[in-house]
Amino acid sequence: MQTTSEILTALQKVFPQEKLKTDVECCVRYSSDRTELSSTSAAAVFFPDNNEDVIALVKLANELGFCIVPSGGRTGLSGGSCTVQHEVVVSLERMNRIIAYDDVDNVVHCQAGVITQNLQQYAEQKGVFYPVDFASSGSSQLGGNVATNAGGVHVMHYGMTRQQVVGLVVVTGEGKLLKFDKGLRKNNAGYDLKQLFIGSEGTLGIVTEVLLQFVKKPAKLSLLSGFDSFEKLLEFYFDLRGRVNVYAAEFYTAFCEAKVLSRFEIKSPLVKKCPFSLLVEFEDTEIATAMVSELIEKYQPIKSVVAVNQSQQKSLWAVRENISDALTTQLLLKNDIAVRPSLLSRFLTECASDLRNLSADLQLAVFGHLGDGNIHFNVVVEKNVVRTDQKFIEKMKKAIAGNLLVKLEKYHGSISAEHGIGLLKTDLLAKNESEEILGYMKQLKMVFDPKGVLNPGKVF
Ligand SMILES: Cc1cc2nc3c(=O)[nH]c(=O)nc-3n(C[C@H](O)[C@H](O)[C@H](O)COP(=O)(O)OP(=O)(O)OC[C@H]3O[C@@H](n4cnc5c(N)ncnc54)[C@H](O)[C@@H]3O)c2cc1C
Structure with missing residues (x-):
């Protein structure tokens, strides 16, 4: 077993200084995500420019016996990119190129370090839509989104990241390059192995490239309604979703809203205090708008506001988007x-x-x-x-x-709907999942990362 300083010396012989940072400031900054659950700082931070760099690092990890933590935008909420034993962090942030866009099939091919919001804006420029969206899109990366199978506000209509992925390039824990890059919607030729890497939280492989399907840009309106009970809010929502296309349906309580208003300079769009607020995006058609008016008449929310332009839309979403940060x-x-x-x-x-x-x-x-x-x-x-x-x-x-x-x-629920297991919920997973299923998960880890060099202590 080599010491950390011996490992660093070996790495410094192979990689130039601009790719391998060892200064304290950088190692501390890249050692944690939003949970700040890291128990040690990183031994070094590696910034690859291409797939070959990633392969070289993983092969060295297998040879020398050090561990690697894959890192995206570090917006994770389960400690998945936190260091726990002086690992080497690999940050994909320099691999941030949109490689190609096929405007006939609407497929975009990106490096894994592209920021989610940059891809949303790119889609907008092309007149199409990338539906994965959440409050941390401005910092998270596509590789992190794939590794966590990120969800967000449009899942109910478009599905999670998994449903947008039509291809991946991955470096396994053994340092093998796997290319699932045909960009096909349908491909039943054998086991669909790329699915295993989606949501695997950097424990099976490092995602280096992602191929995603854009969709047609929907015309939609936002509605915010306040209710005096959660049951009434649900009745309204269930009725609405049965009648019109709903792209997003979010809710929050007066307690959450009060925390946002007291912490940030944000005004309540509903003005009146409402115990429960429902925020929906629905199709912008005359029939849908008439239907919404009819339902407002029927269920009598305390107050309702419809946003018809972008700035009103932004103010309607402001409370919802800041709740996570307000509760810290x-x-x-x-x-x-x-x-x-x-x-x-x-x-x-x-x-x-x-x-x-x-x-x-x-x-x-x-x-x-x-x-x-x-x-x-x-x-x-x-x-x-x-x-x-x-x-x-x-x-x-x-x-x-x-x-x-x-x-x-x-209630047959899940302990982790979209943030993954990371470090935070390993105990809960062990209690919530059957031994048989956990056993197969561990066998998969052995297949792709037999020496356990990728993201130790995460998931299990
Ligand atoms: C305010 C706020 C709101 C949020 N809202 C949502 C939400 O609505 N829906 C949702 O799903 N999430 C949400 N999140 C959580 C988080 O933003 C997502 O999980 C996101 O996908 C993480 O991406 P990241 O690039 O920041 O990954 P990181 O946090 O850096 O890493 C997350 C995991 O992925 C692994 N990883 C990162 N990059 C790679 C790679 N290239 N290859 C392999 N593994 C990799 C890491 O090792 C780690 O296990 C929210 C977070 C915040 C702070």
């Missing part, structure tokens, strides 16, 4: 779960009651992607005990996680 202080627990939308009301009522029984100091801050039942389930401590009473915090975290797991089992 006094946050006790962050979960990203899914249950079927039809079961959400019962599920959340029972979770709120569990929480009240634990402590009066705890507040449920729920919001998220109602359309596909993906709820960001956050627990906030209202009093400032986060820093002072560690014993209380640990006890509560354990109890809340235990209660949540029981409820998710009861």
